[in-house]
Amino acid sequence: MFATLSDRLADTFKNLRGKGRLSEADIDATAREIRIALLEADVALPVVKEFVAAVKERARGEDVSQALNPAQQIVKIVDEELVAILGGETRRLRFAKTPPTVIMLAGLQGAGKTTLAAKLALWLKGEGHSPMLVAADLQRPNAVNQLQVNGERAGVTVWAPEPGNAQGVEHGGDPVAVARGGVEEAKRTLHDVVIVDTAGRLGIDAELMQQAADIRDAVQPDEVLFVVDAMIGQDAVTTAQAFLDGVGYDGVVLTKLDGDARGGAALSIRSMTGKPVMFASNGEQLTDFDVFHPDRMASRILDMGDVMTLIEQA
Amino acid sequence: GGLGRGLLALLSRDRVDEDTWEEVEDLLITADVGVGPTQELVERLRTRLRVEGGQSASVPEVLREELITLVDPTADRRLGVRGSDGRPGVVLVVGVNGTGKTTTVGKLGRILVAEDRTVLMGAADTFRAAATEQLTTWGERVGVPVVAGPEGGDPASVAFEAVSRGVAEGADVVLVDTAGRLQNKSNLMEELGKVKRVVEKQAPVTEVLLVLDATTGQNGLTQARVFGEVVDVTGIVLTKLDGSAKGGIVVAVQRELGVPVKLVGLGEGPDDLAPFDPEAFVDALLGAG
Ligand SMILES: Nc1nc2c(ncn2[C@@H]2O[C@H](COP(=O)(O)OP(=O)(O)OP(=O)(O)O)[C@@H](O)[C@H]2O)c(=O)[nH]1
Ligand SMILES: Nc1nc2c(ncn2[C@@H]2O[C@H](COP(=O)(O)OP(=O)(O)OP(=O)(O)O)[C@@H](O)[C@H]2O)c(=O)[nH]1
Ligand SMILES: [Mg+2]
Ligand SMILES: [Mg+2]
Numbered sequence: 001m002f003a004t005l006s007d008r009l010a011d012t013f014k015n016l017r018g019k020g021r022l023s024e025a026d027i028d029a030t031a032r033e034i035r036i037a038l039l040e041a042d043v044a045l046p047v048v049k050e051f052v053a054a055v056k057e058r059a060r061g062e063d064v065s066q067a068l069n070p071a072q073q074i075v076k077i078v079d080e081e082l083v084a085i086l087g088g089e090t091r092r093l094r095f096a097k098t099p100p101t102v103i104m105l106a107g108l109q110g111a112g113k114t115t116l117a118a119k120l121a122l123w124l125k126g127e128g129h130s131p132m133l134v135a136a137d138l139q140r141p142n143a144v145n146q147l148q149v150n151g152e153r154a155g156v157t158v159w160a161p162e163p164g165n166a167q168g169v170e171h172g173g174d175p176v177a178v179a180r181g182g183v184e185e186a187k188r189t190l191h192d193v194v195i196v197d198t199a200g201r202l203g204i205d206a207e208l209m210q211q212a213a214d215i216r217d218a219v220q221p222d223e224v225l226f227v228v229d230a231m232i233g234q235d236a237v238t239t240a241q242a243f244l245d246g247v248g249y250d251g252v253v254l255t256k257l258d259g260d261a262r263g264g265a266a267l268s269i270r271s272m273t274g275k276p277v278m279f280a281s282n283g284e285q286l287t288d289f290d291v292f293h294p295d296r297m298a299s300r301i302l303d304m305g306d307v308m309t310l311i312e313q314a
Numbered sequence: 315g316g317l318g319r320g321l322l323a324l325l326s327r328d329r330v331d332e333d334t335w336e337e338v339e340d341l342l343i344t345a346d347v348g349v350g351p352t353q354e355l356v357e358r359l360r361t362r363l364r365v366e367g368g369q370s371a372s373v374p375e376v377l378r379e380e381l382i383t384l385v386d387p388t389a390d391r392r393l394g395v396r397g398s399d400g401r402p403g404v405v406l407v408v409g410v411n412g413t414g415k416t417t418t419v420g421k422l423g424r425i426l427v428a429e430d431r432t433v434l435m436g437a438a439d440t441f442r443a444a445a446t447e448q449l450t451t452w453g454e455r456v457g458v459p460v461v462a463g464p465e466g467g468d469p470a471s472v473a474f475e476a477v478s479r480g481v482a483e484g485a486d487v488v489l490v491d492t493a494g495r496l497q498n499k500s501n502l503m504e505e506l507g508k509v510k511r512v513v514e515k516q517a518p519v520t521e522v523l524l525v526l527d528a529t530t531g532q533n534g535l536t537q538a539r540v541f542g543e544v545v546d547v548t549g550i551v552l553t554k555l556d557g558s559a560k561g562g563i564v565v566a567v568q569r570e571l572g573v574p575v576k577l578v579g580l581g582e583g584p585d586d587l588a589p590f591d592p593e594a595f596v597d598a599l600l601g602a603g
Contacts, residue, residue, distance in 0.1 A: 039349050042531035045340055108529065109554060109582070110412025114443075140582070141420075141451035142444045149443035166451055202557040229412065233346040233531020235559035242558070256411060259496040261533035284411070284442070 022070040027059045030074045034302075041301045043264035044237040047271050055081055079298060085267060086294035091251060091276040096222045099192040100132075102183060104219060106212050106247050107227035108239060109200030112255035114143060116227055116281050117197040118150035119289040124193050125156060132157045132191035134182030136175040136215060137199040138164035147197050154286055159185050175199065175211065180218040196221070203242025212247040224249040225278065228265060230257050236265035237272045244273050251278035254292065258282040266297050330373055335360070338377065345562035345599045346531050351569060355380060378596055384565055387592045389574035394521035394548060395426065395487045401517040402434075402480040403487045406473075406510060407551075408541055409525035411494030414553035414579050416445065418525055419491045420452030421579070421587035427457055431486035436476025437462040438469040438509060439493035449491050456584055458489075469493065469505065470512040477516040488517075497540035510545050523576070525551045528561035538567040547571075552590065553579030560599045 031052050038048045058077050068076065095101045103120065105113045114137065121131040133151045135158060137143035144164040151158035159182040162173030179196050186194045196219060201208035216224060226240065226249040243249060252269055257280050266277050277292045335356060342352040359377055395403040405422065407415045419435060426433045435458050439445035446462045453460035461479055463472035473490045480488035492509060495502035510519055524547040526534050541547050550568075552561045555578045564575050575590040 036349050039343060040532055042533070045344050108557070110414065110527065112412065140448075141455075142448040145444035145447045146442075153443070166447065202554070204558050229527075229529070231410070231527075231531060231533045232529050233534075233559065233563065234344045235346070235529045235557070236531075238558045239529070256496065258499075259410070259533065260498040260536060261531070264531070 022059055022073070024060075026070060027056055027074070030059075031056050034078060037302055038264060038267075041262035041264035042231075042233045042236070042268075043301065044234050044268035044272070046237065047268045050271065051081065051085070051267070078302065082267065082298035082302065083294050085271050086297050087270065087276050087292070091278055093278070094222055094250070095193075100183065100186040101193045101223075102196065102219050102221040103193065104179075104196045104198065104216060104221040104224045105227055105253075106198055106224060106243055106249065107200065108202065108229070108232075109140075111200065111227045111229045112253075112281055113137075113200065113227045114146050114150065114197050115284070115286075116225075116253055116255065116279075116289075117147060117195045118154045118156075119281060119286050120195055120279075121151065121156040121193075122154040122286045123289055125154065129193050130191050131193040131195055132159055132182065132186045132189070134158075134179055134194055134196045135160035135162070135164070136179040136182070136196050138162055138173050138175050138178065139199040141165045143197070143199065150286065157189070157191065176214045176218050179215045183219050194219070203239040203246070206246075209242070209246035216247055223251060225251050225253050226269075226275070227253045227255060227281075228269065230254050230263040230265065231259060231261040232265045236268045240265075240269040240273055240275075244275070249275060251276055253277070253279040253281060254297075255281035258288065262301050263297060264301055267301060330363070341601065342562065342599075345560035346534075347562035347599075348532055348535070348566050351384075351566050355384070374600075378600065381565070381596045381599065382592050385568055385592045385595060386574065389568075391549070391574050391576045391590060393576060395431070397486075397517055397520060400484070402477070402485045403520040404477055404480075404490065404513060404517050405487065405521045405523060406490045406492065406513070406519050406545065407523050407525060408492050408506060408545055408547070409494060410496050410527075410537055413494065413525040413527040413530075414551070415439075415494065415525045416448050416452065416491050417582065418523070418551050418553065418577070418579060418587065419449065419489045420456055421584055422489055422577075423452065423458040424456040424584045425587065426487050426489075432484070433458045434476055434480045434483070434485045434488045435460045436473050436488060436490040438473040438476070438490050440465060440467045440469050440472060441493040445491075445493065452584075470509045473509045474512045474516060477513050481516055497537050503540065503544045506541075507544050522546060522548050523551050524549070524573070525553055526561075526564065526567070528552050528555045528557065529559040530561075530563055532563065534563035535566050535570065538571050538573065542571055542573065547573050549574060549576035551575070551577045551579060551587075555598075556580045556586070561595070562599055 035052050059074050107113050124131045135144040135147045144160050148158050226243050280290045280292050282288045397403040407419050409415050423433050437446040437449045450460045461476035477488050522545050524541050552575050578590050580586045
């Protein structure tokens with residue numbers, strides 16, 4: 001159905017090969033294909049425009065390479081620019097000087113926050129920490145039970161003083177108080193990391209966004225992580241910006257990367273907000289979790305693996 | 315989106331120049347309509363305006379018309395909730411992780427109960443932590459009994475159990491919730507196929523609803539295609555349309571697969587489920603709704 005970027009560029013390459021110098025028309029033709037590929041990978045349009053313009057600019061200014069043909073040169077530029085935007089290097093979690101380190105999760109409904117909370121806890125436990133999970137989603141039916149079950153699987157303590165919306169109890173309790181209490185409990189019981197799970201909320205829901213800000217103010221997190229589904233489309237930038245304005249965050253976690261979505265949101269969010277993608281969530285098991293690799297993401301977004309192979313064959 | 319002023323304003327300009335056409339394209343792309351469908355649509359629009367010349371309706375009207383045609387207002391969007399031979403209608407709810415399946419089952423229960431039908435729910439997500447409890451809470455909320463099995467048990471047996479109880483008790487409708495699964499996981503897709511086959515030993519599945527999240531981008535088309543192949547999807551539920559995402563991917567889904575959007579999710583409450591309204595959808599997509 002959809003030709004990949006490699007298929008498309010293979011055609012463009014036929015014409016470009018061996019000419020020795022990039023003409024404006026060559027650059028335009030390649031840029032057009034890159035634009036379409038990025039859009040099909042769900043990179044947000046304003047980001048695509050900016051990115052393609054930067055690639056064109058560099059292609060024009062670049063000295064003609066002796067080692068590469070013009071097409072290879074463009075692909076190399078695309079790859080370098082992508083990796084540069086996606087982070088270049090991986091950012092690590094910041095730990096508090098005086099424990100506990102507080103990590104707060106926020107994001108849209110169903111993004112994968114509760115699952116990630118337990119994954120993070122399990123991972124931190126493996127790194128020698130003593131994490132505690134805090135069940136501050138009192139809104140979604142049985143979110144508290146879900147965190148408890150996951151916490152048990154991860155073998156970590158869960159602070160869950162309120163049942164939330166379970167067994168017909170509507171809005172059982174105050175999430176801000178639960179979150180605050182969780183940090184106090186962690187201090188008392190000497191847990192060195194606290195992970196606060198929060199309810200899913202929409203970027204345009206002012207009331208719930210305020211609640212997230214209140215939770216933040218109550219727990220003074222060292223890290224707020226914005227959790228976002230890799231399948232998200234063009235709305236990624238609107239939502240990422242809304243959470244940045246509404247609650248603020250330090251890093252991004254991309255979830256459901258075990259699917260076949262290309263994950264253009266990584267590029268969109270990084271270039272719009274400047275916030276680094278820190279972790280990748282890639283499965284339903286609690287061990288399906290990894291630090292984020294910008295180079296892998298670059299090649300995933302553009303099928304760059306294939307393109308590189310193509311270059312080697314050229 | 316970034317082009318909030320909307321298409322109507324854009325196209326009421328005197329002359330439609332190249333820049334304007336590009337802005338039209340941009341507007342459709344930022345609504346997740348996709349590059350291919352967007353280009354086709356704009357091409358058709360340009361041709362129509364050329365052919366019809368001054369005779370044609372205004373540009374915004376033509377675009378709105380073309381989009382509405384694409385989502386097809388004549389499609390049959392009734393839910394298949396009626397069984398035959400005295401057996402209940404069976405609705406199977408499927409989709410990738412976290413789209414809103416369980417919530418939709420709860421809301422659907424509410425609607426059916428309000429229509430005086432006797433309803434049962436089957437908790438065939440035996441996999442996700444507390445998925446059964448979540449559906450049970452929904453059942454209590456809307457007054458519908460839930461048939462559940464052991465955590466980690468066989469989802470097909472739970473579904474079978476729910477439908478056979480529905481048959482035995484003479485229920486009107488059985489709603490079967492299933493675990494979220496990504497369409498590229500062939501073992502999980504196979505499991506879903508089995509759920510459907512096993513259920514059909516008791517009663518035909520009268521409706522297969524694929525729940526798509528409105529924030530989903532181009533992957534939504536792949537989801538629809540693969541789920542369609544595995545369980546023959548008969549309707550789409552487009553959830554989270556109360557957010558800032560437009561859900562434009564369903565244009566391509568409907569165009570390629572011919573499966574109509576039947577319902578939209580507009581919130582987390584029990585009453586936040588509505589019939590799909592093509593005109594309202596298109597107006598929202600164009601930023602004019
Ligand atoms: N395949 C896959 N599924 C995931 C991943 N992360 C989460 N999920 C699934 O996605 C669904 C939603 O995950 P949750 O952790 O409940 O998401 P949430 O953000 O807490 O949802 P709300 O609390 O309702 O806003 C569940 O079915 C999870 O099992 C992932 O990386 N890969
Ligand atoms: N705003 C909004 N939220 C919704 C809507 N439908 C569902 N949700 C929320 O989305 C999240 C996921 O919903 P679920 O019903 O658990 O999704 P699911 O598809 O059953 O998830 P899994 O079983 O884990 O795959 C929950 O927080 C719901 O409250 C909707 O139409 N609008
Ligand atoms: Mg959650
Ligand atoms: Mg569910």
